[in-house]
Amino acid sequence: MNGTAVLHSIIDGVLTGSVYALMATGLTLIFGVMNIINVAQGIFVILGAYLSYALSVHLGIDLFVGLAITIPTLFVVGIVVERVFLSRIKGPERVVMSILVTYAISLVIEGVLNMVFSANYVELHAWYANRSVRVFGFYLGYIYLLGFGLAVVLLGALYVMLYRTRFGSSVRASLADQTAAALIGINVRRVSTICFGLGVAVTAAGGMIYGATNAFNASSSYDLISRLLVIIVLGGMGSIGGALVAGIMMITIEDLVSVVWGPVWSNLAFFLILVVVLSLRPQGLFGKPSVRVA
Amino acid sequence: MTGKRRLFRAFGVVSITLASLATVSTSSGASGSGTIAKGHPVLIGASLSLSGDFSGDGDAFQQGYKLWAADQNKKGGLLGHKIELKIISDASSPTQVVTNYQALISNDHVNLTFGPFSSLLTLPAARTVNRYGYAMVEGAGGAPSVFQAGLHNVFDAALPVANGLVPFAQWLASLPASQRPKTIAYATSTDPFTEPQIPVAEKIIKAAGIKTVYYKTFPAEPSDYTTIADAVAATNAQVVILGSVDVPTVSAFMQAFEQAHYNPRAFIATAGPDQGKTFLSAVGAGNSNGVMVPNAWYGGSSNPESKTMVAEFIKKYGGTASEVNADVAEAYAVGQVITAAVKATGGFNNAKIITYLHSGVTIQSVLGAVKFNNLGENNQPTAYTFQWQGAKFVEVNPATDPGATKILFPKPAWKN
Incomplete structure (x- = not known):
């Protein structure tokens, strides 16, 4: 182990973690506003990856340019899913029911993807996918740098939307207390639908980067959703900043431990930290229990 | 507990017991009679x-x-x-x-x-x-x-x-000293399929004087392969043996190697490159060139039954x-x-x-x-090493086999 390797692992962790953070942000936004655990988030990421794949292979559209199509497409998919399935879930069992319903949605989408694309692994190819730039004595892949840039831009846009727009105020009010938000005239129903759409839309970007750095098939969604859920639990359910910090933290810790103690300890070390954090702060790093208790 | 509850409970236990007995007897009948x-x-x-x-x-x-x-x-x-x-x-x-x-x-x-x-x-x-x-x-x-x-x-x-990598190890050991690589890196996922293969190969390779510069196991599903692959690349080992169970693992390592401008002289993965079109689709046809995998079968086998299939x-x-x-x-x-x-x-x-x-x-x-031994292992097949040469998947080891093609060594540069 040397200093360069440690620095390299930290930078790798931050670059990759930011993409996970982006995907997890959608999940936590949906939970925060709607009180819904969207276990279909993993398959939406894969759907985003397959959409990029289809545009790239069949129409020759660059992966990043293709986002102009895939992000709005997944936004619409999210809106439809929320309107058709999730808006009907009401009552005290809403959280549990949402898990079942989104799991069912996930299985349906997985089945369709398997039928359309088969279970064979594919990967997104572009001229920059395997190239790199030398920094601090080691190489950083363009795709990771571009992925990081994309995550920063999209998370920045999300931040501006949440904190600099009227709609953002409505979202934050809904995040804090849905009943109070409704009482002051916010259309919580509409906010929920748009937030679900946004939460799903960001998976298009996450999916594209994931697909350009990993061979994937529809079943890759299972690994993804388990990691995304861990991230939002660590960050605090419903906390967007928490998802950002936890996403980067998860991958960085794993990468750092991999270099310092060996790869076989990487997962263990992260989960150990997760257990310690949750023991001290059951609501996660940035979670606010009082909001959920009400 | 009320009498009614006790009755229900007893009824439940009896029902489950009867159902279990019925299941066992039915299944025994299916496997025992052997007639249809x-x-x-x-x-x-x-x-x-x-x-x-x-x-x-x-x-x-x-x-x-x-x-x-x-x-x-x-x-x-x-x-x-x-x-x-x-x-x-x-x-x-x-x-x-x-x-x-x-x-x-x-x-x-x-x-x-x-x-x-x-x-x-x-x-x-x-x-x-x-x-x-x-x-x-x-x-x-x-x-x-x-x-x-x-x-x-x-x-x-x-x-x-366990013996899958033996022909590859023996081939490395058989190379003239001037051509024989000096260093090797092993990275394997924690899996019952991959882990037993490495020590068998390492013993042969070590005896041939090839130095192990990296030998680590990694979880089956890490969130990020880049750091592990970068650590292998940092050793600049001339040979890499990757204990992989699937295409995504091999693909991730290959991508990271290319990004690190690292091209080992020989690269073999225990599984993944044997998955034909799936492998090509994931890594890109250009990058598959020279990548090897151990197995006992390939599509070009001269076995008549295989040809028909x-x-x-x-x-x-x-x-x-x-x-x-x-x-x-x-x-x-x-x-x-x-x-x-x-x-x-x-x-x-x-x-x-x-x-x-x-x-x-x-x-x-x-x-x-x-032909099965007393453990149920097939002790007949010969372990081969296969290699992607262009778009063709060919047998390269053992070199003495009539069907063997000359091995592509050193591995050509990445081409994506």
Whole structure:
């Protein structure tokens, strides 16, 4: 182990973690506003990856340019899913029911993807996918740098939307207390639908980067959703900043431990930290229990 | 507790007991009698990973099983009974696979069982069917842990995995000192299929004076392969042996190597490059050049049975011989072993089939000759090393084999 390797692992962790953070942000936004655990988030990421794949292979559209199509497409998919399935879930069992319903949605989408694309692994190819730039004595892949840039831009846009727009105020009010938000005239129903759409839309970007750095098939969604859920639990359910910090933290810790103690300890070390954090702060790093208790 | 509750509880216990007894007796009947009424099909059950981590392999195995069943049905089925396959998905889960075989035997009353994909799932599956007295012929459970479990009912038609890398190691050791690499890196996922292969190869390679500069295991599903691959690249080892179970692992390492401007002189992965079109699609045709994989079968095999199967596969699914996944052949061979056993024993009695397969008989299959030792390992197949050379998947080791093509060494540069 040397200093360069440690620095390299930290930078790798931050670059990759930011993409996970982006995907997890959608999940936590949906939970925060709607009180819904969207276990279909993993398959939406894969759907985003397959959409990029289809545009790239069949129409020759660059992966990043293709986002102009895939992000709005997944936004619409999210809106439809929320309107058709999730808006009907009401009552005290809403959280549990949402898990079942989104799991069912996930299985349906997985089945369709398997039928359309088969279970064979594919990967997104572009001229920059395997190239790199030398920094601090080691190489950083363009795709990771571009992925990081994309995550920063999209998370920045999300931040501006949440904190600099009227709609953002409505979202934050809904995040804090849905009943109070409704009482002051916010259309919580509409906010929920748009937030679900946004939460799903960001998976298009996450999916594209994931697909350009990993061979994937529809079943890759299972690994993804388990990691995304861990991230939002660590960050605090419903906390967007928490998802950002936890996403980067998860991958960085794993990468750092991999270099310092060996790869076989990487997962263990992260989960150990997760257990310690949750023991001290059951609501996660940035979670606010009082909001959920009400 | 009220009297009514006690009554319900007692009723429940009795019901469950009776149901269990009924299940056991039914399943025993299915495996014990070994006879099927005339005109009825023979039902063969298998659990395959049609989703989850092994879904690519599970899909290919399904193709192999179905291809065999279709071929055998064209020949009149098994002892005149049409073959029906009952395949259910285990989502690559070692716990679901147990439930699936229990259901196949207890609920579906299958006559025979075929194995799942991967050693990880084969062991719990074999234990389960063993309790019902069923034979488990399989084609993807070659890890030592499967055979060391003391089971008498498991038979692996494919190559035992422990010796898979031996031809590659021997080839490295046989190189003249001037050409022989000086350093090697080993990175392997924690899996019963990959881990046993590395020490066997390392012993040979070390004896040849090649220095190990990296030897680490990594979790089966890390969030990020980049750091592990970068650590290998940082050693600048001249040879890399990667213990992989699937295409994504190999693909991730290859991408990271290319990004690190690191091109080892030889690169072999225990699984992934043998998955034909799937591998090419993931890594890109240009980058596959020179990548090696150990196995006992490839699409260009001169074995007549294999040639016929490959032709049928291409007719049905398209592609080229090089693009046929080795899993297809391994699954097909399972069917051929069962065909021979059923014919020889004159029925579907699993106890007789187990005895027959342990009798030292040699069965011809698409994988070549199959003969089981007392552990159920196939001790006949020769381990080969295969290499992607352009768009062709060719045999390169042992070099003395008549079908061997000259090995591409050093490995050409990455080309994406």
